[in-house]
Amino acid sequence: MRETPRTLFEKIWDAHTVATDDDGSALLYIDRHYLQDGSPRKFTLLEDRGLQVRRPDLTFAVHDHYAPTLGGRLSDVSDAAARQVLTDLSRHARENGIEIFELGDRRQGIIHVVGPELGISLPGTTIIASDSHTPTHGGLGAFAIGAGAGECAGVLATQCCWVARPKTMRVSVDGRLPPGTSAKDLALAVLGRIGAGGASGHAVEFAGPAIAALGVSGRLTLCNMIVESGARTGLIAPDDTIYTYLEGRPYAPASAAFDRAVAGWRRLPTDPGAVFDREISLDAATLGPMISWGTSPDQVVPVGGRVPDPAAAASAEQAAAWRAALGYMGLAPGDALEGLKVDRVFIGSCTNARLEDLREAAAVVRGRTAKTRAWVVPGSTAVRAAAEAEGLHTVFKDAGIEWRQSSCSMCVAQNGDKVEPGERCISTTNRNFVGRQGAGARTHLASPALAAAAAVTGVITDVRRLMEGASR
Amino acid sequence: MTPIDRLTARAVPLPAANMDTDQIFPARYMSRPRSGGFADLAFRDHRFTADGATKPDFVLNQPAYAGARILVAGKNFACGSAREQAVHALLDYGFRAVIAESLGDIFASSAPENGLLAVAVGPEAAQAIQQRLAAEPGLALTVDLERRSIEVPGLGMIAFAISERRREMLMHGLDPLSQLLLMEPRIAAYEAAHDTAMPD
Numbered sequence: 001m002r003e004t005p006r007t008l009f010e011k012i013w014d015a016h017t018v019a020t021d022d023d024g025s026a027l028l029y030i031d032r033h034y035l036q037d038g039s040p041r042k043f044t045l046l047e048d049r050g051l052q053v054r055r056p057d058l059t060f061a062v063h064d065h066y067a068p069t070l071g072g073r074l075s076d077v078s079d080a081a082a083r084q085v086l087t088d089l090s091r092h093a094r095e096n097g098i099e100i101f102e103l104g105d106r107r108q109g110i111i112h113v114v115g116p117e118l119g120i121s122l123p124g125t126t127i128i129a130s131d132s133h134t135p136t137h138g139g140l141g142a143f144a145i146g147a148g149a150g151e152c153a154g155v156l157a158t159q160c161c162w163v164a165r166p167k168t169m170r171v172s173v174d175g176r177l178p179p180g181t182s183a184k185d186l187a188l189a190v191l192g193r194i195g196a197g198g199a200s201g202h203a204v205e206f207a208g209p210a211i212a213a214l215g216v217s218g219r220l221t222l223c224n225m226i227v228e229s230g231a232r233t234g235l236i237a238p239d240d241t242i243y244t245y246l247e248g249r250p251y252a253p254a255s256a257a258f259d260r261a262v263a264g265w266r267r268l269p270t271d272p273g274a275v276f277d278r279e280i281s282l283d284a285a286t287l288g289p290m291i292s293w294g295t296s297p298d299q300v301v302p303v304g305g306r307v308p309d310p311a312a313a314a315s316a317e318q319a320a321a322w323r324a325a326l327g328y329m330g331l332a333p334g335d336a337l338e339g340l341k342v343d344r345v346f347i348g349s350c351t352n353a354r355l356e357d358l359r360e361a362a363a364v365v366r367g368r369t370a371k372t373r374a375w376v377v378p379g380s381t382a383v384r385a386a387a388e389a390e391g392l393h394t395v396f397k398d399a400g401i402e403w404r405q406s407s408c409s410m411c412v413a414q415n416g417d418k419v420e421p422g423e424r425c426i427s428t429t430n431r432n433f434v435g436r437q438g439a440g441a442r443t444h445l446a447s448p449a450l451a452a453a454a455a456v457t458g459v460i461t462d463v464r465r466l467m468e469g470a471s472r
Numbered sequence: 473m474t475p476i477d478r479l480t481a482r483a484v485p486l487p488a489a490n491m492d493t494d495q496i497f498p499a500r501y502m503s504r505p506r507s508g509g510f511a512d513l514a515f516r517d518h519r520f521t522a523d524g525a526t527k528p529d530f531v532l533n534q535p536a537y538a539g540a541r542i543l544v545a546g547k548n549f550a551c552g553s554a555r556e557q558a559v560h561a562l563l564d565y566g567f568r569a570v571i572a573e574s575l576g577d578i579f580a581s582s583a584p585e586n587g588l589l590a591v592a593v594g595p596e597a598a599q600a601i602q603q604r605l606a607a608e609p610g611l612a613l614t615v616d617l618e619r620r621s622i623e624v625p626g627l628g629m630i631a632f633a634i635s636e637r638r639r640e641m642l643m644h645g646l647d648p649l650s651q652l653l654l655m656e657p658r659i660a661a662y663e664a665a666h667d668t669a670m671p672d
């Protein structure tokens with residue numbers, strides 16, 4: 001008898017189910033648990049009960065949110081409370097035999113960049129962290145979710161977590177992304193289509209020729225951004241692009257074990273005929289560079305577009321949200337995005353600070369000069385080193401753009417790097433929430449190429465204008 | 473954890489959509505330990521100006537809703553960052569239950585783990601309750617976990633879904649970590665049957 005066709009998500013879910021509840025929730029076995037420099041409560045919950053970390057070998061810690069972007073050592077962290085958080089994490093990791101990629105280590109970086117680049121995150125695995133952008137790792141074909149710190153304490157103690165069973169959704173993307181258009185633009189377009197909260201409770205699989213054509217970096221960007229639709233996670237079936245990427249990475253299986261692993265991974269992709277609860281499709285060829293205008297990541301328009309008029313909103317509730325967003329952003333209905341003066345450019349974060357992202361930005365910057373204050377903050381210390389080996393840092397520095405140390409930095413403004421009140425910032429990050437980049441900060445989400453174009457022109461600019469010919 | 477089986481308390485409406493966890497608990501306070509309590513930090517920038525003055529317009533600052541222990545929220549409440557501090561801030565402020573149109577996924581699972589009942593009732597029910605609360609500020613609702621329902625005076629009963637495991641936990645104030653540890657035999661069996669170090 002033939003088995004029922006299953007989706008990628010269902011295969012991973014089934015393989016990790018330890019127990020189930022009456023609503024379909026499952027106690028899932030967790031293959032990889034990542035710890036960031038957040039609250040030490042996970043460890044104190046265990047200590048209070050005299051519990052041990054069950055699988056320190058499956059647990060990895062990093063310094064990222066509080067990492068300084070100047071200096072890059074613990075002594076460069078000026079805020080005492082932040083230094084305490086970092087010190088506590090290092091101590092807890094050491095006491096419990098957990099590997100930590102801390103400040104000063106060349107493996108340090110944002111966990112969602114580090115996990116893939118070290119080969120710790122693998123296809124078919126379950127991954128958890130008390131961080132909402134954990135779904136990033138789904139770009140490799142993993143089921144990766146964010147959870148609360150208390151649930152992560154449970155994972156430390158038992159390596160398991162109760163997870164509500166998500167519904168499934170497939171986003172099929174035909175065609176090819178046109179020049180000047182990246183995975184970030186595709187992600188923003190998808191958000192504009194389904195809305196913030198539009199995929200709540202869903203595991204979203206991206207599929208189709210445009211997805212298969214994406215490199216690993218772009219796949220991670222997509223799965224990172226789908227979080228903003230409320231999705232529980234995003235995932236993409238692994239293929240040869242992923243296997244080539246993973247081979248030889250320090251924590252990935254090696255030689256014969258790698259071949260065995262690949263053979264297993266080849267069984268992961270969604271079976272033909274498998275049914276999703278929801279399906280949407282898009283044609284990549286119709287897309288261009290996108291930018292957000294408001295304070296929710298689904299408030300997006302093509303870069304050549306205009307700020308919408310609340311009078312045209314679909315509901316009174318949406319009109320009110322748009323008005324509030326316009327007020328905060330200092331924009332009026334009908335304003336063109338292109339040509340708006342920019343005060344800041346931030347190229348960084350787990351969305352868009354991998355080597356490929358920095359290459360895209362550098363290609364735009366090369367030979368030009370920054371017209372506004374701009375920073376590049378690599379996603380990991382290894383990305384920084386690789387970029388320097390290619391000379392990308394020189395491209396940025398020659399243009400007057402600051403080349404900093406790896407950190408979450410201005411994505412969440414937790415380490416002190418922030419956008420000043422009222423400043424307009426083009427940012428390659430994932431959230432344009434009120435106050436996210438600093439109180440009063442006005443964030444426009446965009447791709448690295450579009451951010452670079454804003455840096456060298458001082459205004460929001462359709463990057464394709466800088467790409468056509470060599471005229472500048 | 474304090475058990476909640478039947479809670480009758482004043483409720484406050486907060487209909488705004490996408491009230492993310494950055495707004496419930498601003499990131500700049502993330503390094504603060506909870507020992508001093510997070511009551512003042514809940515919705516910090518909605519409740520207070522930068523120099524600490526109270527914003528009288530914000531619903532939580534209106535006297536009619538003082539002492540509310542139930543929050544009736546809008547669409548996609550507590551979306552965004554995973555920060556559990558947002559859950560703690562709501563608890564420390566005095567909330568025991570959040571009834572929302574819909575909830576951010578991470579919040580929906582981490583709130584009950586911390587003893588905060590959080591249920592999604594859909595747009596119609598949530599908006600109807602909000603309208604009742606706006607029409608009659610200070611109104612008390614009853615959340616009944618035994619019957620999986622919310623009683624709204626003048627509106628009737630609204631049912632909500634919650635899993636058996638979670639309901640038991642909240643009703644008896646069980647500690648989620650202790651409950652999880654009871655699964656040990658099954659976890660050990662799983663580990664014995666799988667290569668967990670190098671899964672495929």
Ligand code: SF4
Nearest residue numbers: 133349350408411412
């Ligand atoms: S870069 Fe931003 S989104 Fe990513 S983990 Fe850091 S703070 Fe979160």
